[in-house]
Amino acid sequence: MARRYVVLDVFTDRALSGNPLAVVLDAEGLDGNQMQAIAREFNLSETVFVLKPADEANRARLRIFTVNHELPFAGHPTVGTAVLLAIRDGVETSTDFVLEENVGEVPCHINIRGPRTGSATFTVPRLSEIVTAGELSIDACAQALGLDRSDIGFDGYKPVVASAGVPFVCIPLASRSALARISPSAGRLIGAFGGEAESVYVFCRDEDGEGDLRARMFAANMGIDEDPATGSAAAALAAVLFAGERPGEGFHVFDILQGVEMGRPSLVRLGLEVSGGALSAVTIGGGAVVVSEGTIHA
Missing domain, CATH: 3.10.310.10 (Diaminopimelate Epimerase; Chain A, domain 1)
Known part of the structure; x- marks a missing residue:
């Protein structure tokens, strides 16, 4: 047909x-x-x-x-x-x-x-949540990504698993330099995170101000070496940003640049609605x- x-x-x-x-x-x-x-x-x-x-x-x-x-x-x-x-x-x-x-x-x-x-x-349709916190080894994250231990984390952010329907290992990086230096292998990623989540989402602040954050996503278990733009990962990240940024009441927007290192620049607009001190809605645009x-x- x-x-x-x-x-x-x-x-x-x-x-x-x-x-x-x-x-x-x-x-x-x-x-x-x-x-x-x-x-x-x-x-x-x-x-x-x-x-x-x-x-x-x-x-x-x-x-x-x-x-x-x-x-x-x-x-x-x-x-x-x-x-x-x-x-x-x-x-x-x-x-x-x-x-x-x-x-x-x-x-x-x-x-x-x-x-x-x-x-x-x-x-x-499903509010994002942090599934695990404080249980992921910084050394394992660094080794899986081909980075140094000092490259992992910024402003109190640590690796966690978050999900808005699809789980992601969310790993904060200290700089855009670290983001660019990632050299993952499918074997290392699956070995480090296969039991935690299907995909690994790394993010850092955008030091040049083109967006609020820069990100990359690797999904060895899905057969995806690297993804140019991942809305479900951004949705999962909402819970991480809510915990780390502590935004006040109202609607807050984070522009996330992804795919730059692949030559496929993408812009994901993540919206967080905060009501009564809690995350009440998440939008992706x-x-x-x-x-x-x-x-x-x-």
Whole structure:
């Protein structure tokens, strides 16, 4: 059967940067094994399959696959698919709708800026939390990343596991120099963190002021050597930033630059809503650009 697909670059406003995403629009009738095989064929960090929603009030149901397994939730697939569906709906300015993912319902606000580009912001369906704290060895983190012990940590931040549906080892680094010097190997990463989380997200303050933070993400267990932009990791980081920055009441935005070292610069906009002294909502936003489309016969 011929099934239409579109490839977008996400967390960017220009083609050939950001994080590539494949979206299969005609996914009805495919089972999970077929979806997994198609995702391996595209060989991108994630591939989305668009299905009819369980609730007719919602826009669509999404299933999201890496090259080797299905995810309950992911950021750049949500942003990219939301922008694509709004474009296909003929939206000229902005719209709101809900996408269904395995983690739950995901409310999205979309702005369209042209026939092939737009941006989307969604509310993370599950509040992020620190799953483990104070249990990760700084020496193990340094060794896994090919860094020195002194490169790990800043301003009281220490390595933790955090999750907003997908767990990440979140490792703070002392400088952008350390971020650039990372030389991980799949074996070292899996050996150090395989039992804790599937992915390793490293972050530091952006010393040049281009953003608030700089980040890189490695996911050996997912078959991803490095990811150019990771919305689900930024969502997990929200709990870490809430504990470390102690923001006051109201809405706070952190711009996270990722993918620079890969030549795929990306910008993830992370929003934290604080109410009653607690983290009450997390949002993820970014741009998306359609770069190609076609038909897959599967």
